[in-house]
Amino acid sequence: MRKGMVGAFLNVKGANNVRKLQEIAVKETRLGIPLLFGFDIIHGYKTLFPIPLGEAASWDLAAIEKSARISAIEASAAGINWTFAPMVDISRDARWGRVMEGAGEDTYLGTKIGLARIRGFQGDDLSANNTIAATAKHFAGYGFAEAGREYNTVDVGTSTLYNVILPPFKAAVDAGVQTVMNSFNTLNGVPATGNKMLQRDILKDAWKFNGFVVSDWGSGMELTDHGFARDLKHAAELSANAGSDMDMESYAYVTYLKELVETGKVEIKVVDDAVKRILRVKFKLGLFDDPYRYCDAAREKEMLYNPAHAVAALDVARKSIVLLKNEYVKGSGINLLPIAKNQQQIAVIGALADDKNSPLGNWRLASDDNTAVSVMEGLKKYTSNIRYAKGADVVRGKTEFGSPVTVNEADSSGFKAAVQLAMSSELVIMVLGEHGYQSGEARSRTKLDLPGVQQQLLEAVYAVNKNIVLVLMNGRPLAITWAQEKIPAIVEAWQLGSQIGNAVAQVLFGDHNPSGKLPMTFPRSVGQVPIYYNPYNTGRPGPKTEVFWSHYSDESNKPLYPFGFGLSYTSFTYSNLAIHDEDPANIKVTVTVKNTGKLEGEEVAQLYIRDKTASVVRPIKELKGFSKFSLKAGEARQVEFILTAAELGFYDNTGTFIVEPGEFDVMVGGNSTEGISGKFTLK
Numbered sequence: 001m002r003k004g005m006v007g008a009f010l011n012v013k014g015a016n017n018v019r020k021l022q023e024i025a026v027k028e029t030r031l032g033i034p035l036l037f038g039f040d041i042i043h044g045y046k047t048l049f050p051i052p053l054g055e056a057a058s059w060d061l062a063a064i065e066k067s068a069r070i071s072a073i074e075a076s077a078a079g080i081n082w083t084f085a086p087m088v089d090i091s092r093d094a095r096w097g098r099v100m101e102g103a104g105e106d107t108y109l110g111t112k113i114g115l116a117r118i119r120g121f122q123g124d125d126l127s128a129n130n131t132i133a134a135t136a137k138h139f140a141g142y143g144f145a146e147a148g149r150e151y152n153t154v155d156v157g158t159s160t161l162y163n164v165i166l167p168p169f170k171a172a173v174d175a176g177v178q179t180v181m182n183s184f185n186t187l188n189g190v191p192a193t194g195n196k197m198l199q200r201d202i203l204k205d206a207w208k209f210n211g212f213v214v215s216d217w218g219s220g221m222e223l224t225d226h227g228f229a230r231d232l233k234h235a236a237e238l239s240a241n242a243g244s245d246m247d248m249e250s251y252a253y254v255t256y257l258k259e260l261v262e263t264g265k266v267e268i269k270v271v272d273d274a275v276k277r278i279l280r281v282k283f284k285l286g287l288f289d290d291p292y293r294y295c296d297a298a299r300e301k302e303m304l305y306n307p308a309h310a311v312a313a314l315d316v317a318r319k320s321i322v323l324l325k326n327e328y329v330k331g332s333g334i335n336l337l338p339i340a341k342n343q344q345q346i347a348v349i350g351a352l353a354d355d356k357n358s359p360l361g362n363w364r365l366a367s368d369d370n371t372a373v374s375v376m377e378g379l380k381k382y383t384s385n386i387r388y389a390k391g392a393d394v395v396r397g398k399t400e401f402g403s404p405v406t407v408n409e410a411d412s413s414g415f416k417a418a419v420q421l422a423m424s425s426e427l428v429i430m431v432l433g434e435h436g437y438q439s440g441e442a443r444s445r446t447k448l449d450l451p452g453v454q455q456q457l458l459e460a461v462y463a464v465n466k467n468i469v470l471v472l473m474n475g476r477p478l479a480i481t482w483a484q485e486k487i488p489a490i491v492e493a494w495q496l497g498s499q500i501g502n503a504v505a506q507v508l509f510g511d512h513n514p515s516g517k518l519p520m521t522f523p524r525s526v527g528q529v530p531i532y533y534n535p536y537n538t539g540r541p542g543p544k545t546e547v548f549w550s551h552y553s554d555e556s557n558k559p560l561y562p563f564g565f566g567l568s569y570t571s572f573t574y575s576n577l578a579i580h581d582e583d584p585a586n587i588k589v590t591v592t593v594k595n596t597g598k599l600e601g602e603e604v605a606q607l608y609i610r611d612k613t614a615s616v617v618r619p620i621k622e623l624k625g626f627s628k629f630s631l632k633a634g635e636a637r638q639v640e641f642i643l644t645a646a647e648l649g650f651y652d653n654t655g656t657f658i659v660e661p662g663e664f665d666v667m668v669g670g671n672s673t674e675g676i677s678g679k680f681t682l683k
Contacts, residue, residue, distance in 0.1 A: 068120025095148025439475025
């Protein structure tokens with residue numbers, strides 16, 4: 001450090017720790033340039049919010065922005081001034097463990113959520129001491145890893161690249177995101193860290209990005225493993241010339257960049273440009289005015305685990321819960337949910353129900369273990385008529401961020417006690433799913449069922465008591481076809497962070513009406529993956545009576561639960577769709593939404609379009625607008641959407657944005673498969 005060889009740290013936290021290092025940089029180096037302190041603040045710092053995929057299910061941009069704002073407040077109080085978030089990778093493959101870190105499968109929704117998170121992190125004034133620089137990652141294509149296997153090859157066409165993968169990054173740049181992180185994968189056979197087309201031609205030249213590009217952890221040295229660089233020196237040359245400004249954890253630049261400039265392999269203007277970009281971010285953060293603005297130990301003590309932050313975490317956790325099914329067992333005539341406050345003899349089964357650690361989810365490096373409100377703790381606030389049986393562990397042994405997870409594949413010794421408890425209970429709440437460390441980076445799976453012996457446990461309990469509410473706790477879409485067919489009530493609760501137990505209990509007992517909608521399609525079986533709501537139609541879409549059309553011989557094409565799906569304790573109807581296309585630059589779509597049930601509830605009205613004929617084939621439908629609002633029982637409101645060139649156009653295969661005249665279908669409804677339709681012609 002005293003030699004001026006360090007410009008940024010990662011994973012250093014604490015106001016006092018940061019100040020000690022910052023003082024060395026400012027007072028004891030030749031140039032006195034202050035340091036950046038980066039950290040993975042993915043869904044909270046100390047106070048943890050839902051994992052990003054779960055939070056995306058809220059479709060509530062204000063709540064998502066607030067969670068990022070609070071995350072920035074806590075992190076900045078602990079000395080951090082830079083986060084490696086948000087991840088704006090679009091992914092259609094639930095096998096990829098890192099889907100938990102993004103906003104799902106849709107470019108439009110993912111873009112809106114990414115922008116909300118950037119606003120939350122960076123605020124209105126980046127030089128304020130409670131804002132931090134955001135990072136749009138991973139540039140680009142990381143979410144399309146083949147077979148959903150982490151760090152794997154990416155091979156996509158230009159239409160997918162320009163229309164699906166790149167738009168969230170372009171929007172982030174336009175919104176002033178300060179840094180962009182490149183990715184581990186290859187694209188067109190070129191690793192992203194050494195990819196000039198991505199980093200210089202598109203990001204810096206075409207989009208005029210003036211922040212800096214940071215490599216992902218060790219991705220520079222990995223150019224040799226890809227077979228793209230001969231050695232680390234060659235990797236430094238390729239990365240610098242391609243536009244990767246800061247080398248994270250490869251030690252390529254610090255070891256070889258001076259020599260590469262002296263031998264003419266890298267021009268000095270390349271280094272000057274990278275230095276200028278990094279310094280600019282430090283200036284914007286106000287570090288040259290006050291290098292210690294993030295080093296207030298008193299503010300750190302006040303802000304970490306601040307009670308107001310817990311209130312916000314509970315709010316977004318409740319909004320992120322998705323009701324997947326709510327029916328009644330034959331003979332009762334009453335839906336299982338919400339549970340009556342005077343419900344007698346409730347059995348709670350599943351190791352995750354009494355777990356205070358797993359529900360925190362992955363990517364929680366600064367938070368403290370076992371700080372979640374467990375589901376059992378939340379339920380006990382409502383009733384004393386509750387008994388618990390573990391049934392079976394999800395995993396065996398210790399779980400840690402960087403270590404493999406060992407799934408419990410054999411131990412069913414707790415089944416007997418669980419079954420006996422279910423037999424003597426009126427209602428069973430089963431909390432099943434994935435451990436928090438079964439999703440996230442390097443947590444790819446080939447199966448999307450309930451891990452270990454949990455499916456057998458579910459079936460054993462169902463055999464003696466069919467009044468089951470299944471609460472899922474997971475970091476990715478699961479294939480739970482058996483449960484959908486058999487279990488009367490299913491709640492998707494993700495890994496909701498610090499307040500999960502309170503959020504789940506409030507939804508189950510009806511103090512909060514669920515309003516979440518799925519940000520990713522749930523498959524019927526893993527063989528359907530990748531599955532998503534907006535594919536191309538193909539030349540043989542079917543269905544047909546003969547076999548010669550695009551389908552499976554052993555499974556439906558339809559998903560288990562479609563994108564945008566989510567039930568409520570009330571019901572909503574859509575009517576009076578009107579399309580006003582007098583002004584082709586601003587086409588207005590209106591629809592009436594009415595709460596036809598008996599409870600107040602929130603709905604997410606979703607607008608989809610289809611460009612019927614285009615010079616580049618367009619998907620069968622595309623989300624181009626949504627609105628979340630609350631309606632009292634019996635209340636109706638008119639919802640308005642505006643379609644402009646931004647929604648109606650697309651990128652051709654050269655990356656040029658075009659808007660073509662022609663016929664468009666419009667659908668508005670509560671999910672991607674149900675709604676009322678109309679059409680218009682763009683002239």
